Amino acid sequence: MKNRYELINEEALYAKNQNILKRYIPLDIRRALKKLLIIMKDPKPFFIRKLANIKSLRLQKPKQSISENGVSELYGKNLPHFEKFFSYWLEKSNELINNKKLNDTKYSKTLLSANEILMHEPTLKFALSHELLSIIGEYLGTAPSFHSASLWWGKAGEASAGSPFFHLDSLDSSCIRLYVYLSDVDEGNGPFCVIPKNESLRFIRKTGYIGNALSDKTIFKYLSLSSVRKLTGNAGSVFAVDASRSLHYGSRCIEGDRVVLIFSYSSYHNDESTASFLECLPRLNNLTTLQEMAYDHISIK
DSSP: OOOTTTSSOOOOEEGGGSOTTTTTOOHHHHHHHHHHHHHHHSOHHHHHHHHHHHHHHHHOOOSSOOOTTSEEEEOGGGSTTHHHHHHHHHHHHHHHHHHHHHTTOOOOSEEEOHHHHHTSHHHHHHHTOHHHHHHHHHHHTSOOEEEEEEEEEEOTTOTTSSOOSBBOOOSSSSOEEEEEESSOBOTTBOOEEEOOHHHHHHHHHHHOEEESOBOHHHHHHHSOGGGOEEEOBOTTOEEEEETTTSOEEOOOBSSSOEEEEEEEEEOSOOSSOOHHHHHTSOOOSSOOHHHHHHTOOTTOO
16 A cells, blocks of 8 residues: 555646756756855855865864765754753753644644744854854854754644655755754654765665656656655754755654754855844854854844
């Protein structure tokens, strides 16, 4: 019997269905061209941020790194402020979920807004720690811009628990999403599942895929089951994923819930406005250059 992820009415978009000028341009090239056009509108920050990132890495290389293939597990206890922020959200997320269950509140995967999450100072200090920004900057090749924070509850048996179909995020030509598990996650709890960057690119080039949800059937017509990495782990596990270049899905929760904090980072130059988010963030003291730059984005005037 086929599962519902094989039987979806696929909404994927393909280049072959576009006009003659776009038909032969693969997704990665489209995104690179779009990025170039955005940079050309305001090129100075591109070079300033690239130089700042290089200087920071020359002064001190981070102790951990993200694989070139866009998927890595990081050791949370070696990241600044991790223990304090993690213990807080372990307790707080359970409290929020229990209140929703007790009050029989309609299910929503989002437990709190980004600004509510980041009002907790140790969490903001973790998300904007120089060490973490340095790890992400080394991968992106530029000083990263902080994009968002989310607290997601994937509920067992809930079809709308997250993003359960293979897809690519459209935030930037390359972006890092950091997943911090607040519950133990095994194969029955809806682990984040990802196809690393190289294999994802192979799929894109073979099919002409340019966006939207994909069925399992389509994916495994071109790629093997072994190409999928299932990011299982105990509460406190931390994973960094290039969600713009690595096909992925999450929250296929069958046997138990999954609770996760997600922090997202992009380059300065992308067309998804973060001005209202960044301008409302509390300012930390004694910031390094990378930390200052994390508060900035092209959408801020």
